[in-house]
Amino acid sequence: MTNQNQTETNKFEQFDVAIVGAGINGAVASAALSAAGLKVLLVDRGDFAGFTSQESSNLVWGGIKYLQSYEFWLVFKLCLARNRLMRAYPNRIRQIGFLASLGPTAPFGRLLGTFGTLFYWGIGLFGTKPPLSYSARSAKRLEPNLITGRKAVKYFDAELPDNDSRFVFDFVKQAMKQGAQARNYTELVGAEFDGEWTLRLQSLSGESHVIAKTVINSAGPFASDVTSMLNSPTKASLVFSKGVHFVLNRKLTSKYQVLAFWDEQGRLFYVLPMGDRSMVGTTDTRVDHPVTEVTDEDVEFVLRQINAQMELAEPITKDQIVSARCGVRPLVIESAGDGNIADWHQLSRKHVVEGDKDRKVVTILGGKLTDCLNVGEELVGELNRFGLKVKVPGRWFGEGSQIRKDEFFALIRRLAKSDPQLIADGLWRRHGDEAFEIVGDSELDDIVPGLGITEQEIRYIAINERVQKREDLLRRRLPISMARSDAELRANQPLQKLLVELGL
Ligand SMILES: Cc1cc2nc3c(=O)[nH]c(=O)nc-3n(C[C@H](O)[C@H](O)[C@H](O)COP(=O)(O)OP(=O)(O)OC[C@H]3O[C@@H](n4cnc5c(N)ncnc54)[C@H](O)[C@@H]3O)c2cc1C
Structure with a gap:
C-alpha cells in the first residue's frame, strides 16, 4: 500500500469484525461477538431481517419431520436448541401444541403416530409438555374444524408470537446495547484485502469505507x-x-394451537396462529434464484390443501388472503453440487460455518432460526481461531428481569381503555422492562383493534428501533401488515394519521 493510500485508510472507521447480512445469522453474530469484546459493524442492504428471516413459519422447533429421514442427531441438536431458547425467552417464545390430524395422506396411523411423538418428546429430553393421542371423536371435540372420523396426535414445540423478524431485531438491539454499530439499508459493494479489509459500503446517504480485521459473510x-x-x-x-x-x-383454530396435516405430496402442512388470524402453509419448491414471488400455482396449491384437510362450512377462497410470505430456505450441500439431488424434500436443514484464516473471512451457510444460539457461539470460536482478542462472551441473549412483570400488568389494567391483557402481554413480551418507559402514565388504546398494539408503542419503535421505512415498522418490528390487509390498514384513520406524523 502506498503512503497516500495508507493515510486515506487511516481516516476510515476501524472494526474488529464487519458482518455482512443482518438476518438471524448476522444478528446473532453481532450480539455474540460484541459481547465477546469485539468492535462490531453489522450491515444489511435492506432492513434487518428483511429477507429470508421474515418469511419463516415462526417456529422454534426440533423438526419432528426429520425423524422420517432418520436425522436423529439433527433432531436432537435442534430440540436442545429449542429448549435452550424456550428457557431464555419465557415470553418471546411460546410453547404450543401441534394437533396432527391423521388423514389418508399421513404417513402413519394413530399407533405409530403416538410412538413417534413419544420418541420426539424423548429425543428432546422431555423439554416440552408430553404428547397426547386422540380418538376421532375426541379430536373433533378438541378442534371442530378437523375432518370427522380422523384420529389425531398432539406434540409440542414452540413459536414466535411476534414474528421472526422481531426476534431477529432483538439480537440487533442487544448488539447495539453492547456497543456494536448496526446499519440497515447499507450494502457491501466492494472489498479489498491487504492483511485487513477495506470495505466499500453503499447506504441511502451515499458511499463510505470502513476497515475491518475480519469479515463474517452472513x-x-x-x-x-x-x-x-x-x-x-x-x-x-x-x-x-x-x-x-x-x-x-x-x-381456523378454536384455541391457541397449530394444526398439522400432510399435504398431497406427503409433506407436513400447518395452520399457524398469526395474531387474531391464521397463517397457512408452507410449500417446498426447488428454485434456482433467491428472489421469488408468489405464483397462482402457489395460491391454488395451498388453498387446495387446506380445503381438503379441514371441514369448513365454506371453503377458503383467494379473497380471504390478507397477506403472503414468500422466501427461500438456503439448504447446504457439502459436496460439489451438481444439482442431482436424489430426494429434494429430504435435504438436510443443518448449517455449516467455514473459516478462511488466510483472508480472515468466516462464511455461514444454511441454518434455522431455532439454531441461532449455536451459530453465535460457533462464530465466536471461529474468530478465536483467527487470533482475535476474543473474551468469553458475557450474557448476550435472553429476556431481561421478570421481577416487575406483575407491576406492569397492574399498571396496564389501570391505563388501558380496551384489551388490557392483550396490550400488557404484547408490550411486556416485546420490550420487557422498557415497556414502563413506553407507556408512561397515559391512557392506552388498541390502535389496530384485535392486535393489542398502542399508539405509544408505535411511536417508541419508530423513534428508537432504526425504522427507516413504513414497512420496517408495520411488517418487521411489529406484525401489523401481516395480520391486516392493505385495505384494512388504509381504512384505519388513526393509524394512517400517526404514520404520517412520524414521517413514514
Ligand atoms: C418458508 C420458510 C419457512 C421457514 N420456517 C422456519 C421455522 O419455522 N423455524 C426455523 O427455525 N427456521 C425456519 N426457516 C429457516 C430460516 O428462516 C432461515 O434459515 C433463516 O432465516 C436464514 O437466515 P440468514 O441470516 O441465513 O439469511 P437472511 O435472513 O436471508 O439474511 C441474509 C441477509 O443478507 C443481506 N445481504 C445480502 N447481500 C448483502 C450485501 N452485499 N450487503 C449487505 N447485506 C447483504 C440480505 O439483505 C439479507 O437480509 C424457514 C425458511 C423458509 C424460507
Whole structure:
C-alpha cells in the first residue's frame, strides 16, 4: 500500500469484525461477538431481517419431520436448541401444541403416530409438555374444524408470537446495547484485502469505507455473491427451496394451537396462529434464484390443501388472503453440487460455518432460526481461531428481569381503555422492562383493534428501533401488515394519521 493510500485508510472507521447480512445469522453474530469484546459493524442492504428471516413459519422447533429421514442427531441438536431458547425467552417464545390430524395422506396411523411423538418428546429430553393421542371423536371435540372420523396426535414445540423478524431485531438491539454499530439499508459493494479489509459500503446517504480485521459473510441465500466479492470460496454451497405462507382473514383454530396435516405430496402442512388470524402453509419448491414471488400455482396449491384437510362450512377462497410470505430456505450441500439431488424434500436443514484464516473471512451457510444460539457461539470460536482478542462472551441473549412483570400488568389494567391483557402481554413480551418507559402514565388504546398494539408503542419503535421505512415498522418490528390487509390498514384513520406524523 502506498503512503497516500495508507493515510486515506487511516481516516476510515476501524472494526474488529464487519458482518455482512443482518438476518438471524448476522444478528446473532453481532450480539455474540460484541459481547465477546469485539468492535462490531453489522450491515444489511435492506432492513434487518428483511429477507429470508421474515418469511419463516415462526417456529422454534426440533423438526419432528426429520425423524422420517432418520436425522436423529439433527433432531436432537435442534430440540436442545429449542429448549435452550424456550428457557431464555419465557415470553418471546411460546410453547404450543401441534394437533396432527391423521388423514389418508399421513404417513402413519394413530399407533405409530403416538410412538413417534413419544420418541420426539424423548429425543428432546422431555423439554416440552408430553404428547397426547386422540380418538376421532375426541379430536373433533378438541378442534371442530378437523375432518370427522380422523384420529389425531398432539406434540409440542414452540413459536414466535411476534414474528421472526422481531426476534431477529432483538439480537440487533442487544448488539447495539453492547456497543456494536448496526446499519440497515447499507450494502457491501466492494472489498479489498491487504492483511485487513477495506470495505466499500453503499447506504441511502451515499458511499463510505470502513476497515475491518475480519469479515463474517452472513448474506444467507446471497452468500456466494459475497464470497465472490471477498474472493474467499467455500467448500459447501447452497440450493434453494421456496416456501410460501398465506395469512387468512379468519381464525381456523378454536384455541391457541397449530394444526398439522400432510399435504398431497406427503409433506407436513400447518395452520399457524398469526395474531387474531391464521397463517397457512408452507410449500417446498426447488428454485434456482433467491428472489421469488408468489405464483397462482402457489395460491391454488395451498388453498387446495387446506380445503381438503379441514371441514369448513365454506371453503377458503383467494379473497380471504390478507397477506403472503414468500422466501427461500438456503439448504447446504457439502459436496460439489451438481444439482442431482436424489430426494429434494429430504435435504438436510443443518448449517455449516467455514473459516478462511488466510483472508480472515468466516462464511455461514444454511441454518434455522431455532439454531441461532449455536451459530453465535460457533462464530465466536471461529474468530478465536483467527487470533482475535476474543473474551468469553458475557450474557448476550435472553429476556431481561421478570421481577416487575406483575407491576406492569397492574399498571396496564389501570391505563388501558380496551384489551388490557392483550396490550400488557404484547408490550411486556416485546420490550420487557422498557415497556414502563413506553407507556408512561397515559391512557392506552388498541390502535389496530384485535392486535393489542398502542399508539405509544408505535411511536417508541419508530423513534428508537432504526425504522427507516413504513414497512420496517408495520411488517418487521411489529406484525401489523401481516395480520391486516392493505385495505384494512388504509381504512384505519388513526393509524394512517400517526404514520404520517412520524414521517413514514
Ligand atoms: C418458508 C420458510 C419457512 C421457514 N420456517 C422456519 C421455522 O419455522 N423455524 C426455523 O427455525 N427456521 C425456519 N426457516 C429457516 C430460516 O428462516 C432461515 O434459515 C433463516 O432465516 C436464514 O437466515 P440468514 O441470516 O441465513 O439469511 P437472511 O435472513 O436471508 O439474511 C441474509 C441477509 O443478507 C443481506 N445481504 C445480502 N447481500 C448483502 C450485501 N452485499 N450487503 C449487505 N447485506 C447483504 C440480505 O439483505 C439479507 O437480509 C424457514 C425458511 C423458509 C424460507
